[in-house]
Amino acid sequence: MNSLAEENYLKAMLSLSNDKGEVNVNELSKRLEIKMPTVTSMMKKLSAKKLVYYQSYKPLRLTEKGRKEAAFIIRKHRLTEMFLVEKMGFGWEEVHSIAEQVEHIQSAEFFEKMDKLLGYPKLDPHGSPIPDKNGKMVWKQYRKLSECEADEVVKLSAVINTSKDFLKFLNSRHLSLGMKLKVKFIEQFDQTMLVSYGKYDKEALSHIVCERLLVEKV
Amino acid sequence: MNSLAEENYLKAMLSLSNDKGEVNVNELSKRLEIKMPTVTSMMKKLSAKKLVYYQSYKPLRLTEKGRKEAAFIIRKHRLTEMFLVEKMGFGWEEVHSIAEQVEHIQSAEFFEKMDKLLGYPKLDPHGSPIPDKNGKMVWKQYRKLSECEADEVVKLSAVINTSKDFLKFLNSRHLSLGMKLKVKFIEQFDQTMLVSYGKYDKEALSHIVCERLLVEKV
DNA sequence: GTAATAAGTTAGATTAAACTAACTAATTTA
DNA sequence: TAAATTAGTTAGTTTAATCTAACTTATTAC
Structure with a gap:
């Protein structure tokens, strides 16, 4: 099980990684609003957990395991946003900060239920793709x-x-x-x-x- | 804002306090599965935040502020349980552990929406009263x-x-x-x-x- | 009413996740 | 290509929340 902090690093890494799957410490640091030394030490920890490939001074990359866990958090985030808009009557501008909290809930059934109630949506209210249960996510060619x-x-x-x-x-x-x-x-x-x-x-x-x-x- | 840990102490205190509003360190320690010295030090912290009355070797009591904050967490817990059962199709045996996590979400609107969608319920799926927005909660005479x-x-x-x-x-x-x-x-x-x-x-x-x-x- | 037991506290250690200061490596620029 | 700049790391500190060991106070039992 990953901590809340770890989940936030994984999610940020996936959303920042380029076509080669690489991210820099600096970019991560800016996105998370956490200083670089803290990011470095977390990368060593995630590397020990086999979630990240880490080598000094090289770009960071998620392992396949890390990528899947990150995708699952993004899946939970986007399903939540969809649920908030479609089933609870929120506006698309209100859902991000709530989903940011709900995404950390540990209960597969909770998100399965959301998914089912929503009719297995492919996109969230902002048009972003919802990763499937295997962590697969494809952006359309916009x-x-x-x-x-x-x-x-x-x-x-x-x-x-x-x-x-x-x-x-x-x-x-x-x-x-x-x-x-x-x-x-x-x-x-x-x-x-x-x-x-x-x-x-x-x-x-x-x-x-x-x-x-x-x-x-x- | 209170931390997750602080919220758990407040909630446990309210649910354990007797007719005089008193709880012992020992009871709290057992309920939370946290050792007594840790409880003592948290009580000092909550006392500094004016959420708890604390005196060495005396029973613990919530302040009015502490009681309200605790009641609000219980409100969020019970509204969530009701929502999970009524709107998401969970059984009453499945909702406790999910609600235990959702209760910490910081978003008044989220719980307002739940409350409204549920038609302002007075009881949760286990028959426990849902505290109102002012933190008022009354148990029927069962x-x-x-x-x-x-x-x-x-x-x-x-x-x-x-x-x-x-x-x-x-x-x-x-x-x-x-x-x-x-x-x-x-x-x-x-x-x-x-x-x-x-x-x-x-x-x-x-x-x-x-x-x-x-x-x-x- | 004292001895035994239970409850509560103090002191000091540990872990996770953050920080700053100081250093090193890599990249950019002139 | 050497200097300046930017990126990344190391070392050491801080804070929140936990722990154990040892001590003190309160309660219970005989």
């Missing part, structure tokens, strides 16, 4: 809205940032998943996009925002 | 089945022990809350009771069991 060109029409399918503030901002602009967006104009100067969707004809969305919106072909 | 006399007819309204084993035993005898029980005979030798209920005519229930069944007048 593009960032910021990478689209003028006149393109796309569907908003996921958001990168799940912070309350960002999601409240999207709510205030009546942006939600599944919506069709049309890029009307891109300001060369600062990459601001003018987008039409729903009742909005030329809504200005900053580059910062457009980089966090994942879209796919309609 | 008697133990073991205190009943032959020929009495009563209603099973609550159980004292919520351990999985005990509740599985009750399940195996098809005993559940709300059931009408008739005491047919009491064995003087060992206090075993022969009880009729449902399809059972003379079911033998040991003293140990009868002491854990709370009943009221029909």
Whole structure:
């Protein structure tokens, strides 16, 4: 059994690891808001538990065991977010911090029940994939809205940032998943996009925002 | 904010305190399975936080603040048990250990939502009262089945022990809350009771069991 | 009412998970 | 390529929560 702290390291490692499955101590340190020496010593501990490959000054990698345990925590997190939205009536901007706590509950049946009640969902309320019971998780091939060109029409399918503030901002602009967006104009100067969707004809969305919106072909 | 450990001490204190609101270090130590010196030092800490009145060699008492915080944790525990049974399809024997973890979640809205979805229940699945938002909790005037006399007819309204084993035993005898029980005979030798209920005519229930069944007048 | 037992406390050690200060290795830049 | 910067490690400290051993106070039993 892993401690709460250990679970948080594993989860952060999986969500930060690149295509090679590598993470740096520094990145982990920033994400977890824990100083680097503490991260190093935890890596040695997780290495002793065969959850992480650790070699001094080399990038960190999860072992297969570590990756599975991390995926299972993310599974619990995302199932919880879905449950909170679908079964308990929360808004998508409210669920992250609750799920952050619920994900550590030790009870396979609890999450099995959620999964079943939700009808075995594949995506969470922010469009992120829910890992399956074997720890398998596949991201669809989304593009960032910021990478689209003028006149393109796309569907908003996921958001990168799940912070309350960002999601409240999207709510205030009546942006939600599944919506069709049309890029009307891109300001060369600062990459601001003018987008039409729903009742909005030329809504200005900053580059910062457009980089966090994942879209796919309609 | 109180730590997980602190919350467990507060909860145990409230559930163990007698009519005078007193608990002993020893009782707490046994309930929490934590050695007495550790309990003493935690009491000093909680005393510094104005949650407990502590004087060397005197019985322990919660302050009003401590009592409220303890009641709120018990509220969260019992709402969770009710939610697990009513909304997620768990059996009453399965919910204790999950609720033991969920009760520590910090999110007033989460438990407000549960409460609302459940229709503001007054009792949990084991017949224990759910403290209200002000920390008020009143036990109905139940008697133990073991205190009943032959020929009495009563209603099973609550159980004292919520351990999985005990509740599985009750399940195996098809005993559940709300059931009408008739005491047919009491064995003087060992206090075993022969009880009729449902399809059972003379079911033998040991003293140990009868002491854990709370009943009221029909 | 004293001796035995139970309950409670004090002192000091341990472990997990964090920190800072100081050092070393790797990478970037001029 | 040498210097500066950034990343990573080592050593030692801190805090929360636990423990054991030894001691003190309170209660119970004869």
